[in-house]
Amino acid sequence: MLSVHQDVLQIIQAKFSSFEIVKSVHLNVSILGEYWSEQHHILAVVAYHSNSALFLFSSKKPKPFHLSDLIIEAVIPIDENFECLSDPIPGEHNYLLFVVRYRKVSFEFRIKIGPESSNFASEIVKSKERFLSEESDKRWLLKYTDLYNSLENTELKSQLDDIPFIRQKMAQNQNSINRDSMLKYQLKLKEPEFTQYQEFTLFIGTWNVNGQLPSISLKPWLSSDDDPPDLYAVGFQEIDLSKEAFLFNDTPREAEWEKMVLDGVHPKAKYRTVALTRLVGIQLIVLINTKHYQYIRNIAVDTVGTGLLGKMGNKGGVAIRLELHNTSLCFVNSHLAAHVEEFERRNQDYKDINARINFRKYPTAIKDHDQVYWLGDLNYRITELTTSQVKTLLIRNEMAALLRADQLNQQKERGNVLLDYNEADITFPPTYKYDLNSDTFDTSEKARPPAWTDRILFRGKGIYQLAYRSHMELRISDHKPVSAIFKSEISVINQAKYRKVHEELLKRMDKLENEFLPQVTVDQTEVKFDLVKFREPQFRDIIIANTGQVPAEFEFIKKLDEQSYCKDWLRITPYCGTVNPGEKCDVRLEVNLESDLTELDDILVLHLNGGKDMFIIVSGKGQKSSFTTSMSALCRAPMPIMNLSEIQWKKIVALEGEVLYSIPRELWLLVDHLYKYGLAVRDLFESNSTQESFVKIRDWLDFGSTEPLPGSVETIAETLLIFLSYTKEPVIPFHLHDVAIAASSNYQSCKNIINQKLPDIHRNVFLYICMFLQELLRHSNENGYDAKTLASLFGEILLRDPIRNSKPQASRENLVSFIIF
């Protein structure tokens, strides 16, 4: 049967080879557990010949559009180690808990019940069946666990051990929790390397005491064997049938029975109570040989009532969980619903206990434990036979016939209860119902048929049962106590080996962590610009290539004590961004020189978020220009500045030598041209001239030429504005800026500043410009300029703020407008 999402199936298929067939997919899977982010997850069953595996993907979108949306998060082979089961989620009727286990790894997925989930589940079942007939080969999965390929000294064998594979979450964000969960997971996988099994003897006992007082020694029950067990789990039912016990869940019998147990344990060893829990009359005590006590950790208890209203504690179960060395154990004592015909209630009680026992921390559920021992008065009876038939069969010792009629055996066989649990063969007579203080079956009027109501079952690996018996000598109740002895394999950590494995894993993770640092290369770390000229931008592109395994977030960052991440003549676009593994990003470095710098040098720091920094050296030579030379220097230059010798240049820059002109030659050339050809031109200063035409005029001024001044009058008008905007000192020098602003509302003060404070050349330039502006106003009718427009245009140029780009103020206009009139 094909998957519900045919389109998604095809996208996922694109991730695999043509021999690897995506059989079924399931969208919108959420993963239970704290370590997984809120991503969209998809499950897929993929088959390769007779082998199959379950793939877990994370997807950027709920429904992927392209295979690049998908990341393989986990790969779980569907082979003999693969187990899966589904459980209802209490309170969520539309959803199902889908549990996948592979050796000690387990995932819990929450999926919506529907055709998609049933198709998917049937595909898994089919895959598992298909596997059973063939031999397992996991090699095809290796390529999907690419993260390990980079590790050296990893032979195929040990790589195969890393399957099932779970992607390191640290690749996405370096979070210590992920590192921890990864380490825990890896330690689990490596457990066989540092653990060994040690056999422990467990005594499990159950007795329904029928509300009787603890008046007799329990030794015949608890210490009938030669050797003392390592652990006791002793369960009672009906220790108190009083109304008070039922209503208040409080009874003095609890302590009394505990004392009886402690008095009754095997004399050859010392024991202490690990935990005791009780629900009304259902009590469970776990004792451990004191020499093992220090190896017990993470003890928790819980109780579940299934009695009246499905909640009260007259029936139900109590449970104790713990870890002994490295094995988790869970003991459940249950007293299920009574009466012969109520076997379905008993099944339901079992299911309720199973679902509702919750230890909160540690593994929370009964089923999550390595070993579970289920004991108690399960109350299953013998049906289809009358009391006399049962008794006759017992006398004839035809146990097999009787056990076939046992409800628990029947229900278990049908999968209705205690599925996966084992029970040893019963060789003892039914433990219920006896006349008090006798070994005689019920002789009362009711004459209930005898039954094996009191049972002990187990589930888990490495459990071998040595004994299963009843104890006839204890006669105070209408039930006989039952006990079982197990030899159970407990995983014990070899500390030295554990440390070694732990160290190795840490090292390996350090190595992985370093490998998962963002890595990029830059195609050039030295960027040289040609001769950089005034207002003639150049650019170079550098390529940032992600050579690492994770997305690299880059950003150019500031150096110590610097205002910005690059010098003001440089511009970087983009200055930050993200590059995905295997991808590249072009970054443009653009220089635009607007000052008299001759040496351009900068070191850029390219920072990778969570990783290294790279330096990129930017260098170039700036060419001098009259535009960035001071007016005082220009007035000393006998010829265009590019024709000056180095000595001459140094001299004029140092303002040495004779002042040859009252205003800079270049300014005169520009203004004179405009005076001759531009006064009547409409919107003279509105030009949008090209870079190229500006460069021609700049070079004409800087190099000199016999040709006429190139370019249109508008371009030349714009060049005049540029010239005045970039002179090394503005016409009103910076040190007079504030004074000039303060004086701007008063004509006389302005006049004083101009006449008395301005250096000669600056005053000449100022007056020269003003005269030119007056000429322009004389042609207002043609060129369309009024005084206010011109004042605002030139005001902010003549009176420049020491801090570039600050907003022009009205006062600047005033200063100029006063002068023009």
Place this chain on the structure above:
Amino acid sequence: MSGGPYNYSYIFKYIIIGDMGVGKSCLLHQFTEKKFMADCPHTIGVEFGTRIIDVCGQKIKLQIWDTAGQERFRAVTRSYYRGAAGALMVYDITRRSTYNHLSSWLSDTRNLTNPSTVIFLIGNKCDLEAQRDVTYEEASKFAEENGLMFVEASAKTGDNVEEAFLETAKKIYQSIQDGRLDLNAAESGVQHKPSTPGRNNLSNDNQANKDNCSC
């Protein structure tokens, strides 16, 4: 168990400094990867490496910044000294000039780090005994006079590399135990809780975006 068996309790920031070509990156590589990196290119920038170590039963994560040694980057690499808990100052025993520059590296370190920063002097390339240009005694005396820890090591053979990094960590850890190193100080170079190596703030202010940049 503080921090649990899987976690680490502290993060220490280290810097590695010294002239170009003394083997700073190779020391880092040997320490993090246990391998010698032949033909290691000059570092143009600051490499970053990390490893978790065990000091007195405490798991400590080292974040190591390996700086470019070229003189022209000196002004930029100074930005990385801030907040270093440990400084590994490296010279090459076969090149006296690299040893002669130590006082300049040392004064940078003293000026730019805390008084509690542990400075460890490493004479690298001690496998090249035949080409030795700086005696052990001489360097040892320099270290003693300036209160530095000192070993000769080889990034090639791995000799003393582990020791240098671990001894530095031990000394830092002792300073914490003694209370000489104030964990709350912004630039102690030690963090008590695990965190990610975030953006390295080279200066106090946050990024000043250029007004002409859009990103």
